[in-house]
Amino acid sequence: MLLIEDKQIVVPGEILAEGDFHSGRGTFKDADKVCSSLVGLVAVRDKKISVIPLQSKYIPKRGDVVIGKISDIRFSMWNLDINSPYSGILPAAEVFGKEKRELNRAFDVGDVLFLRVVDVDEVKKVKLGLKGRGLGKFRGGILIHITPTKVPRLIGKKGSMINMIKDQTKCEVVVGQNGVVWVKGKPEMERIVQKVIKTIEEEAHTSGLTDRIKNMLFELLGEKTEKTEKTNKEEDFEEELIQ
């Protein structure tokens, strides 16, 4: 018996269902009851119940692509802040191979990188790598932070949301699974993207979001379309970095 509705907000300990149900993420089973273990929105898929937290911290997972900033340089590796309780390490061998070079010539403290999580071990030591298309150091642009659980919503179904933003604003947008978003384009466009992304974060749980964001983009861009149409031809920002 289901005791809650889909997309309802629940608190830890709240009984979500009794009887024949599976416990998904953010829930636990107590005898035949499924209970929530955090504050969030319920998602019911057939017999599986999960709770999507309203806010969360990023827990590294192998294969994720993340955006991190270099916080320290050690003898043979860089330490990175990946917006998570666990810090990441980037071994020098990942960048130079067998060659020996000075680390701070390649990346210095304060640089922002686009990386892949190569491995997470049992003590949550996060090993990062730069091998892959589009991975590397960012130059210019701005950073926007959102809650990691809202990342799927920002990307949309098969990238529908993010591609719409990219097309409309002619900005390069890179989303890390850890909730850090990098945007580069014309400064006024960067601001618009920032506004739009913050709206998506706030309204991630509502339905029909893509259409509303579309309207919002048209509204925000309305005043600037004339200007941008002229310059579009000169500077055509291509999306180089697609995750």
Next chain:
Amino acid sequence: MVQSIVPQIIKESVVNLIQKGERADGRALDQYREISLETGIIKKAEGSARVKIGKTQIVVGAKPQIGEPFPDTPNVGVLITNSELLPMAAPNFEAGPPNETSVELARVTDRCIREGEVLDLEKLVIIPGKKVWMIFLDLHIVDYDGNLMDAAVLGSLAALSNTKIPSTTIEGDEVVIDYEKMVPIPIKEQPLMCTLAKIGGELVADPSLEEDDVLDARISIGLRVDGSICAMQKGGSVPLTREEILKSIEIAQEKTKELRKSIPKE
């Protein structure tokens, strides 16, 4: 406070915006964030205030206590300011003994309140040389989003204006405290502080957290109601020119007038 590492690209984007006369949150260069001020929020303290500038939030409490004056100043009361950067206010605030930021904040606030003559310390004397009121001003930074100093002075002023001390009578050598009859603390002046940050060669008022992290230099100016200066503090590694200092005083005089409107009239 451990200095937070600011990505180079954030610094560049903040500087570029400011050089074009814009700011990341859409404010004008000399515009403050929204200010809110509540007084009397702590029942256990004789005076208290909560001040918010944008997302920066400080809770100020004033506790009077009877004590002995310092031997070199037997005829004035005592004012002690202390600040606490709570670890919940920012990821880079750590628990433990006060650090540079915390001490600087407490001292600058103390200077502005003391030299701005908010309190008539001479009126706090009960028995000269023996018994005086000591006022402990405690600043608790609950949320940090840049520009602590302006918020701290504004909050301190509000908390002191809100403070009531019990009346005292002297019987023989004994001091009798009458908790039934509380009197407001004598307030003389209302100084306020305005902080300006130099970023990319421009002066901006009320720096946000991002701006606080990337600023080249900052100057905090404490001003009395008549516009005279009572305190000043410069921070950051880059020097300020004479023109810049004079310009910042001008801006501060303008801005403190605005800030003054947020003080509740009693």
